[in-house]
Amino acid sequence: MEVDYSGDIMTLNMGPQHPSTHGVLRLELKTDGEIVADAVPHIGYLHRCFEKHVENVDYAGVVPFTDRMDYCAAMNMELGYVLTVEKLMGIEVNNRVRCLRIIMAELSRIASHLIAAGTYGNDIGSFTPFLWCFRDRETILDFFEETSGARLLYNYNWIGGLMHDIKPGLEEKIIEFIDYFEPEVDNLNRLLSDNFIFIKRTAGVGILSPEQAVSYGVTGPNLRGSGVKFDVRREEPYLGYEDYEFDIPVGLGEHGPVGSCWDRYMVRIREVKESCKIVRQAVARLTPGDVREAVPKRIKPPAGEVYMRTECPRGELGYLLVSDGSLKPYRLKVKSPCFTVMSAFREVSRGAMIADVVSILGSFDIVLGEIDR
């Protein structure tokens, strides 16, 4: 028997101030009872026009601005930018700088994925994992503070090198932390990932097919959650990632179809373990050297254009830099991974339940500072 369940459409605004939108984001939901007929994201509440600001500062002055895009993974944001400028200027950095950059980038990835997992659990309604994740993230932030003086916005990666070397003995502390942390991931799995209620709320929800994901320019863990094995660190290596041994986890669909919220979440948890492996290898490869050896006295790249992308915790971060040969960037365009995944949100959440919208949004792991720039 066919039953017509369609009723009156009601508009429901979720946000701009809502605990599960992870920042200031407004979702205009057209609801038909409990079903979401349409979900239109409205972004821009955090728009500062960073791309205009950087046209008025010198190249080194751009780095703190990039920190403020994705404030959960500032290390990776500035790394992408300095690599772009170095590519345009043809600067080669020494082995110590490369290894330290990888250590910091991967620790930052772990910290960022811990936020993603913790807040995701919180969205779904379990509070304990949030505290566990933030406890371990705290140790990483302590390392960053000890190294750069800042806990969130570091300005640590410089064009041609690093702000300064790590303190003696930090590498042992990092390895000690990794030794402690790797088994903790299994604890987190027991607590959250394999939890029956959590699986019920996330598996089979918000399916993003591989074709959709590629067409919407979805990258990073969200793309891999759909089963596409693609990682910039492997496909277009930078900083010598080609010499490191690590796996690229993809969504396997253990609980229902591939590309669900659970798959996207699980890719992050598995990536954390891979990052631990990379950190161990990078620490083992540390050689003595001067971290400011290649820092130019005057940063004045030749006129030209360059595009460079790196793998950030939230996906591919691309910088298109146009230089006119002066001391300031002529144009810096940022390709933000959260921006592109958010453009797919409308299609993914159409037909979902209202409560599942929270689940889908949390699984995308967006940071509004980077979407709005």
Place this chain on the structure above:
Amino acid sequence: MNPQEIAALLSEKFGQRIPESDADALNPWSAVDPSSILDVCRFMRSDGRLEMDHLELLGGVDYKDRIEVVYVVYSMKHHHRYTLKCRLPREEPHLSTVESVWKVANWHERETYDMFGVLFDGHSDMRRILCPDDWEGYPLRKDYKTPDSYRGMPV
């Protein structure tokens, strides 16, 4: 394919509609006649040798005498990248949308409209995206002057 081969393939296929190419640049590119952008993008997306299925970046650059819209495309299968550029006049620039080729272009084009005032013909939802709907001017143009206030609020 390497950039030289892509540039050669494009000029062989589109002739005069690809006025200029530089395959040896750090970021290899071809200029595309604005009226042909949709054809070129469709070709690059569907041709078996190119299969550019990933639109990495779409954005504008204001060169004071013209506005350039830049498309960075990449093939997840063949692992090659290429850049297309469309040169538009500063007065009433418009271009056809490539939304039908890559869905992500929808938001990128909205951003380019918001920041540079480039209108995309045939776009399903041509609104501002980052600035408020009643914002005046296009912030990333080089001659943009920041207003003193917006609806009575100091900027």
